[in-house]
Amino acid sequence: MARSPGESLPAQGKLPVVLTINGKRAQLGVAPWTTLLDALRDHLDLTGTKKGCDHGQCGACTVLLNGRRINSCLTFAVMQDGAEITTVEGLAANGSLHPVQQAFIDHDAFQCGYCTSGQICSAVGLISEGRAKSAAEIRELMSGNICRCGAYPNIVAAIQQAMGKP
Amino acid sequence: MIDFEYVRASDVADAVRQSAASTGAKFIAGGTNLIDLMKEDVEKPRRLIDISRLPLKQVEETAEGGVKIGALVPNSDLAYHSLIERRYPVLASAILAGASAQLRNMASIGGNLLQRTRCYYFYDAATPCNKREPGSGCPAIEGLNRMHAILGASEHCIATHPSDMCVALAILEARVHVAGPDGERVIPFPDFHRLPGDMPQTDTNLQPHEIVTAVEIPPQGFAKNYTYLKIRDRLSYAFALVSVAAGLEIEDGTIKEARFALGGVAHKPWRNRAAEDLLRGQAANAGNFQQAADILLREAKGYSHNRFKIDLARRTIVRALTQAARGTPQIQSDKKVR
């Protein structure tokens, strides 16, 4: 349940936060400086979301917040009280992979895999935004996800497949 | 990160009140700049006032035919807003030239205006920096200054303002609506950001506890002849070395009105009225654009690592004005500068 704006919060210590993560309601108590990324990894044991730079520069921590892709390292969990979060763990449905996940496998769109959950969540966000049509547009709108292994051509191909453009 | 208290504002007046009631309070909107700087111990607010839930998320047409943008509209929503795409494409393009899709989804308009410099020394709390610690010195002047200012700098600070969006807002002659302990006021865009002078710790003319509520843009949008051309060390997801927002009004090959502003070269978006006036009534050609660029750059001063920016800026101005005149704006996903 979202709290109404302005409702007073306890001044210190742990703050209560309710998040819907991958369709499940989670209630937690966090210090105000706990980022959404740390809440996912350290409080909820959802370690699919990665910490690369912790400064918004790499995209490894990308998750969907109310359906939009964001960097979970640059928001505090307490600010997202009441929000719906989708992480890479929440993309597969009824035992089958999300089309973007399947496309990453089909196109070998990773090497070490460290950036991959961020790439996949970002691609899901990109596709629902509906702004990228050409390969050049995919590259530009995926530029917030760095791949140290340089799997970029395969990532673009995977996204094109998932967009229904083989 | 130091300990801080987190509170949520219930409305604009409450945000101002909560700020005024404590020392060391900061507003937080998208958090993409403030949290980054808090992790570096550069910003150390004792109280964070979360304004992200305030109802400042509208984009509305104004009576005079312009548009008023709430301070909490996400950067991405503004860039893709049909009214902005249609009437102020230079603004949409400038926003899309900045940061990444993820960051633009979080970043707010107010936060973009108030983002702080990316000077390496400012970010490194182990070094001196007059902006971070007034009086401690400016290591950039003798040190690494590739991304630093060539215009309007002072002996105390040569930092640049990193925003792309603000460069477009400068030529659109936006007005910033703010609310504070003494009520509301409207700040013309050239008076919003300030030059470093002997107070580099102060980026803007916002007064303590004032909150940005909206940005208003007059009707003139240069939708036909515009461009936002950003030159940087890599083709995406990097701050500008030099950028130019340009808008022209052309009739029968003659320039009726010209506006252009530079980003990445000063402590604020840089315009020069004399350079723009020179173009009025002239033919839209490279020779005239070159002269206008020379006027704007007359007082440019480089440092050891950024002298190249003076020439780069001259060429970027000419190229941008040429793109605008031809009606072939830079497309942000097209990495060729044409």
Ligand SMILES: Cc1cc2nc3c(=O)[nH]c(=O)nc-3n(C[C@H](O)[C@H](O)[C@H](O)COP(=O)(O)OP(=O)(O)OC[C@H]3O[C@@H](n4cnc5c(N)ncnc54)[C@H](O)[C@@H]3O)c2cc1C
């Ligand atoms: C990796 C990276 C790359 C980037 N690249 C670019 C780029 O290429 N071009 C570019 O332009 N930007 C770039 N950015 C910066 C980005 O645009 C800003 O971080 C963003 O616009 C800040 O908005 P925010 O809402 O997140 O601000 P916050 O972080 O919430 O706030 C920033 C500051 O503004 C103050 N503030 C926020 N809202 C208000 C208000 N309404 N009234 C008064 N004060 C307020 C806060 O107190 C704080 O001091 C980049 C950022 C990152 C992390």
Ligand code: SF4
């Ligand atoms: S240029 Fe400004 S921000 Fe950078 S070190 Fe000097 S005083 Fe600090």
Ligand code: FES
């Ligand atoms: S960990 Fe968040 S962007 Fe790198």
Ligand code: FES
């Ligand atoms: S697969 Fe290794 S960083 Fe992308």
